[in-house]
Amino acid sequence: MQDGGNSLENLSRFWRDRIEGRSETSFAIPGGEEAFLTWNRRVRGGHRWLSMIFTATVVANFGAMAFGEPPVWIVYSPLAPLLLLLLSGFYLFALPYVATWRSASRASGAD
Numbered sequence: 001m002q003d004g005g006n007s008l009e010n011l012s013r014f015w016r017d018r019i020e021g022r023s024e025t026s027f028a029i030p031g032g033e034e035a036f037l038t039w040n041r042r043v044r045g046g047h048r049w050l051s052m053i054f055t056a057t058v059v060a061n062f063g064a065m066a067f068g069e070p071p072v073w074i075v076y077s078p079l080a081p082l083l084l085l086l087l088s089g090f091y092l093f094a095l096p097y098v099a100t101w102r103s104a105s106r107a108s109g110a111d
């Protein structure tokens, strides 16, 4: 990439455009496309809200520590949202590549 400081921004835009269906090389496949995009938006929205829940559980840990040893359920409470963040994050990470495969298989006539 030639654009120095903006390359990360461009990479992010590249992914977003594909994930959100704004790119020509995106999910332009007949049938099921709408549902696929809706699902992708939901996973992204879920990931965003999970990040807030996860943050709240981490803050709760530090808050509880101010009063001594926190109860075990508070100590482990970040793990559940973190696991879901990991799974949905992997999904979001894989989407641009899935988009490329899907448009490639469409271009070659496979469906």
Ligand code: HEM
Pocket: 012, 015, 016, 019, 044, 045, 047, 048, 050, 051, 052, 054, 055, 082, 085, 086, 088, 089, 090, 092, 093, 094
């Ligand atoms: C645990 C492993 C995690 C993985 C693998 C992961 C991965 C990702 C990926 C691939 C994206 C999409 C980036 C893009 O294409 O624009 C994303 C977005 C995001 N992640 Fe994560 N993430 C993880 C954990 C977290 C955590 C811990 C937080 C915050 C507490 C977080 C907050 C967000 C937010 C706010 C977005 C933007 C969502 C949106 O565009 O609406 N993620 N993450």
